[in-house]
Every structure is written in C-alpha cells, then in structure tokens.
Amino acid sequence: MIYFPRWKTALVLIVCALGILYALPNLLSKDTQAKLAGSLPGWMPHKTVNLGLDLQGGSHLLLQADLDAVMKDRSESLIQGLRPELRKAKIGYTQIAAMPGGGLRIKLRAAADGAALRKILRNLDSDLTITDKDNGETVEAVYGPPDLKKIQDTTIEQSIEIVRRRVDETGTREPAIQRQGEDRIIVQIPGLDNPERIKELLGRTAKLTFHLLAEAGGGRSLPMQDQPGQNVTIQRQAMLTGDMLIDAQPSFGQTGNPVVTFRLNGLGGKRFCDVTRGNVNKPFAIVLDNAVISAPNINEPICGGNAQISGNFTLQEATDLALLLRAGALPAPLHVVEERTVGPTLGADSVKAGMKACIYAFVFVFIYMTLIYGLFGLFASFALLFNMILIIAVMSTLQAILTLPGIAGIVLTIGLAVDANVLIFERIKEELRAGRSVLAALDAGYTRARTTIIDSNLTALIAALILFSFGTGPIKGFAVTMCIGVVTSYFCALMLTQMIVLAWIRWKKPKTIQA
Numbered sequence: 001m002i003y004f005p006r007w008k009t010a011l012v013l014i015v016c017a018l019g020i021l022y023a024l025p026n027l028l029s030k031d032t033q034a035k036l037a038g039s040l041p042g043w044m045p046h047k048t049v050n051l052g053l054d055l056q057g058g059s060h061l062l063l064q065a066d067l068d069a070v071m072k073d074r075s076e077s078l079i080q081g082l083r084p085e086l087r088k089a090k091i092g093y094t095q096i097a098a099m100p101g102g103g104l105r106i107k108l109r110a111a112a113d114g115a116a117l118r119k120i121l122r123n124l125d126s127d128l129t130i131t132d133k134d135n136g137e138t139v140e141a142v143y144g145p146p147d148l149k150k151i152q153d154t155t156i157e158q159s160i161e162i163v164r165r166r167v168d169e170t171g172t173r174e175p176a177i178q179r180q181g182e183d184r185i186i187v188q189i190p191g192l193d194n195p196e197r198i199k200e201l202l203g204r205t206a207k208l209t210f211h212l213l214a215e216a217g218g219g220r221s222l223p224m225q226d227q228p229g230q231n232v233t234i235q236r237q238a239m240l241t242g243d244m245l246i247d248a249q250p251s252f253g254q255t256g257n258p259v260v261t262f263r264l265n266g267l268g269g270k271r272f273c274d275v276t277r278g279n280v281n282k283p284f285a286i287v288l289d290n291a292v293i294s295a296p297n298i299n300e301p302i303c304g305g306n307a308q309i310s311g312n313f314t315l316q317e318a319t320d321l322a323l324l325l326r327a328g329a330l331p332a333p334l335h336v337v338e339e340r341t342v343g344p345t346l347g348a349d350s351v352k353a354g355m356k357a358c359i360y361a362f363v364f365v366f367i368y369m370t371l372i373y374g375l376f377g378l379f380a381s382f383a384l385l386f387n388m389i390l391i392i393a394v395m396s397t398l399q400a401i402l403t404l405p406g407i408a409g410i411v412l413t414i415g416l417a418v419d420a421n422v423l424i425f426e427r428i429k430e431e432l433r434a435g436r437s438v439l440a441a442l443d444a445g446y447t448r449a450r451t452t453i454i455d456s457n458l459t460a461l462i463a464a465l466i467l468f469s470f471g472t473g474p475i476k477g478f479a480v481t482m483c484i485g486v487v488t489s490y491f492c493a494l495m496l497t498q499m500i501v502l503a504w505i506r507w508k509k510p511k512t513i514q515a
Contacts, residue, residue: 004502012495016386018221021045023396024394048179049395052176052343052403052477055351059195061187062180062338063163070155070332071102078104078124080236085120102151103128103142111136127463140167152182158331160185165327166201176401178476190401195339197320204470205333206324208242209287210272211235212279213295225291226312232292234285239275244268246305250318253310258318260309262325269305276514277301286311288321354407361414362388369418373425376513379500380421383492387417390488391481400484403477412483419456420493423449428513436515446498453494461486 022045053060056480075098086093092109099105106117114136121141127150128141143151144294156179163185167175168255175186189198211234214220219233248262264272276284276298286294293311313321365384369377391410395402428445435442464486467479 002038004499008495009499012499015390015491016496019386019390019393022047022396023389024183026198026392026396033291041365045396047396047399049392049401050352050401051190052401052406054404055354055402055407057342058188058190059192059198060338060340060342061189061195061199061202061336063185063187063334064337065156065159065183065185065332065334067152067155067332068101068184070151071148072098074151075099075102075104082106082120085124086117089116089120091117091120094464096157099140099142101142102148103140106135106139106141107134107354108139114139118129123402155331156183156185156509159334162328162330163187163202163334166323167198169323169327170198170201184337195341199336199339201320201324202334203336204324205289205330206242206327207289207329208325209238210240211238211285211287212275213283213285222285222287222290222292224295225288225293232285232295234287234292238287239284240264240268240272241324242329244271245325245420248322250315250322251308251410256448258313258315260313260322260325262307262309262322264305264307269303272307273301273303277303309380317347325415335366352481354404357407357411358388358414361411365414365418369421374423375504376421376425376501379504380418380425380493382500383421383497384414384417386496387485387488387492390491394484394488396480401477401482402481403474405474406481409481409485411480413481413489416460417485419454420489421497423452424497432513438510441513442501442505446494448493453490457486457490 025046026048063204079096079098082096091113093106094109095105095107097105102444104121108117114132117139118130121130121139125141127143127147129144129147130139132139132140132515160177160179164175167177167187167189175190176186178186180186180287187198187202189195192198214233214235219235221233224232244264244267246263246265248260251259251261253259279298280300281298283295283297285292286296294309296310309321362381362384366381369380373375373380386409391413394400424445427449428441431441431444432438459481464479464482467475468483471479
C-alpha cells in the first residue's frame with residue numbers, strides 16, 4: 001500500500017513555499033529590489049540571480065602573470081640572504097649571479113668550502129637542487145621542474161586572491177575570476193562598461209617597502225615618482241614591508257592635501273618604532289613598485305603602529321593607493337593580453353532569447369506530456385513548473401551567476417526533468433495491464449522506478465560536478481544549472497508529483513486510471 005507520511009507532505013509544501021518566496025525578487029524591478037533590500041530584515045529573501053557577462057554586458061580581461069619576474073625576485077632575495085651568511089662563515093667567493101629561470105651560480109675561491117656552502121643554501125631554501133661544477137669551484141643551486149611548478153601554482157593562486165580583493169574593493173558585484181592555462185587569469189566583470197580603472201588597479205604590483213637612505217656609492221638608486229629625472233639612493237634591505245599593513249585609508253593631511261593613513265600589525269609597529277627611534281633626523285624612502293613616492297624626514301620616533309604616506313596625491317590616487325595596500329601586493333606583475341567589452345544591449349537580447357527558449361521548451365513538454373499521459377501529464381507539467389521555480393530560488397540564494405550556457409542547462413533540465421515521471425507512469429501502466437488495483441499499481445510504479453531514477457540522476461549529477469570541477473567559463477556556467485536542476489528534478493518527480501497524485505486519488509477515489 002502506497003504511503004506518504006504527513007511530515008513528507010509538510011516538507012514538500014514548505015520547500016515549494018520557500019521556492020516561490022526566494023524566486024519572487026527576480027520578478028521585481030531593480031528599483032523595487034533596492035528598496036526592499038534596504039527596508040526588509042536581513043533574513044527576508046531579497047537576493048536575485050546574478051547575470052553573467054554574456055547576459056548583463058560588461059568587461060572581459062585576460063591577464064598574464066610574469067612568472068619570470070617572480071623567479072628573478074626570488075633569486076635576488078636568495079643573493080641578499082646568502083651574502084651575509086658567507087661573510088659569517090668566512091667563505092670566499094669571486095662571483096654570485098642569478099641564473100635564468102631562477103637559482104644561483106656561486107664561484108668559490110676554494111673548492112673545500114663547497115660543503116659549507118651547500119649547507120647554507122639548503123637552510124636558505126630547501127627546494128633548491130644543488131650541483132657542483134668545475135671540480136667543486138662552482139656551485140649551482142636551481143629549482144627542479146616539480147618545484148618550479150609548485151612556485152608557479154602558488155603564484156597564480158595568490159594572484160587570483162589579490163585580484164579578487166582589489167575588484168571587490170571597488171564595489172563591483174559578483175566578478176568571475178578564474179585561472180586559465182599555466183600563467184593566465186580571466187577576469188569578467190558584469191555591468192562594467194569602462195574597464196580602464198580596473199586595468200590600472202590590476203596592472204600595479206603594489207609592492208610597498210620602507211627603506212633608509214644609503215650613503216653615496218652604495219645601495220640602490222630609484223626614481224622619484226613626483227619629480228621626474230631625480231633619483232634617490234636607498235639601502236637594499238627594507239626596514240619594513242607592505243605585508244605588515246593591517247589597514248590603509250585615504251585621508252587629508254594637515255595642509256589639506258590627500259594622504260594615505262595606514263596601520264601596522266604588532267611586529268611591524270615595533271620594528272617601525274625601533275628603526276625610527278634609532279634614525280631620528282634622517283630621511284627614509286617609501287617605495288611603491290620600484291619608485292620612491294615619498295622621502296620624508298624622521299622628526300621623531302613613530303610608535304603606536306599608525307603613520308601616513310604623503311606624495312602630492314589627488315584624492316582618486318590616494319583612494320586607489322589605499323585600496324591597493326589593503327588588498328595586498330601581487331606576487332607577480334600582471335599584463336593585459338586580451339580585452340573585450342560586451343554591450344548591455346547584446347546582453348539584454350541574450351536574456352530575451354534565453355527566456356524564449358525556456359518558455360518554448362516548457363510549452364512543448366507540457367503539450368507532449370498531456371497528450372501522452374492525460375491528467376498525470378498535467379501533474380508532471382505542474383511539477384516541472386515548480387522545478388523551474390526551485391532552480392531560480394536556489395541560484396538566487398547561492399548568488400550563483402547565470403550565463404548563456406547556464407540557460408542552456410535549464411532548457412536541458414526541462415527536457416530531462418520529466419524522464420522520471422515517464423518511467424513511473426510507464427511502470428504504472430504495466431502494473432495496471434497486469435490486473436493490479438489502482439493503489440497497488442501506483443505503489444509499484446513509484447517504488448520500483450525509484451532505484452532507476454536515483455541511478456540516472458546520480459550519474460548525471462556526477463558528470464555535472466566533474467564539469468564544474470574541471471571546466472572553465474561557459475562549461476562551468478552550464479554545470480551549475482545542471483547540478484541544481486538534477487537535485488530539484490529528483491525532488492519534484494519523486495515527492496511533489498507523488499503527493500499530487502495521491503491527493504487526487506484520495507479525493508476522486510477512481511476505480512481505474514489512464515496513465
């Protein structure tokens with residue numbers, strides 16, 4: 001005897017009610033949505049489906065990370081760390097040079113110092129592969145292919161995170177940022193018609209360091225940002241780095257000019273205090289991306305972890321610099337290798353075409369199911385309508401991005417969602433032909449078709465999850481709607497339709513049915 005417990009009925013009704021409630025904001029205008037978002041309590045549904053670049057219009061940027069610059073910086077850091085260690089160990093050398101692709105070549109005065117040098121190198125970086133050349137007088141320390149791959153992957157992952165922070169800081173809603181290939185990053189920003197400011201923000205490494213000035217003849221010479229043609233010589237060793245910043249905000253100085261105020265963490269605040277206390281009345285340089293943006297005098301110890309950067313900024317420049325410092329420095333320079341802009345008109349046309357495809361698909365499925373299965377086909381079509389509502393509700397709740405391939409996934413879901421009902425109804429027909437009663441036929445139809453339905457939905461879900469995990473761009477958008485559609489289709493076929501059929505049976509009490 002087929003049995004549908006009350007708790008399951010309550011669950012189906014609650015899910016359907018919530019689906020309608022969470023899908024409703026998508027039918028409202030943008031002005032009404034904004035008013036509701038500001039007036040309704042936080043727990044009330046007000047989110048809508050986010051349209052992707054191809055539906056809303058916006059900007060598409062393809063960025064390439066300069067991994068060679070990363071390896072060069074890594075080699076320079078190794079050289080700076082190695083020299084004092086060699087002096088401490090009293091190891092003589094004639095040359096230390098960076099190698100192409102990352103690594104060092106050291107020429108020793110005495111081959112006997114090779115063992116001590118190798119120990120120092122391993123302490124500096126355990127990933128280095130060390131080999132001897134020229135009877136031990138030359139030592140090469142390079143990164144092997146697995147280590148280079150690890151550095152490459154880490155750099156791209158960090159770059160994606162920093163890019164995401166920078167774009168989010170501008171207030172842009174739901175950007176799509178993902179890796180492409182070995183060294184490229186795709187940035188899609190829906191609703192952005194002019195990408196110039198984003199390009200400028202993403203094109204800056206924002207590597208901030210603080211240096212004391214060097215004596216004549218030593219150190220490193222860098223140009224002044226606001227004084228073309230003038231250089232400042234700084235000490236190579238930074239007294240403070242940008243990763244010690246906790247926060248940075250645009251503000252105004254005592255003269256009324258825009259400045260950037262920043263706050264350091266505990267370690268940075270203590271180090272800044274110690275350095276400025278020991279160098280009162282001496283200048284120091286604030287360096288951003290290999291250019292000196294300011295070289296003020298240390299009038300007194302700067303303690304407490306708060307300070308400011310001034311450099312003849314405009315308000316927009318101060319705002320952008322604060323944004324970059326908050327988001328953090330990119331581990332590698334990024335270069336724009338491709339740029340596309342999708343107009344809002346083209347996006348609106350795509351939305352209309354997608355909606356039309358969904359409506360046509362639903363109408364044709366409705367007609368087919370009604371002609372073949374009669375009243376039961378109407379029940380299945382009603383459940384299909386709720387299936388579409390639930391897909392929209394789930395995407396709104398998760399703030400998933402709907403793309404043109406995603407609409408294709410919804411259309412495909414409409415076509416496949418009734419498969420489960422077809423299996424059930426055909427099974428019911430077989431049981432009725434075998435002479436079973438109405439209730440017995442319904443029980444057998446839903447019970448025996450369930451395993452087949454679970455298997456088919458599970459395999460479809462696995463395929464969609466694989467597409468989502470390994471796919472990019474359009475493939476991912478298709479996979480999102482497919483994953484959601486598989487789950488909602490199962491719910492509607494095996495719970496909602498069954499509840500409707502049983503309610504009708506109890507109401508009409510038919511002696512026979514034509515499924």
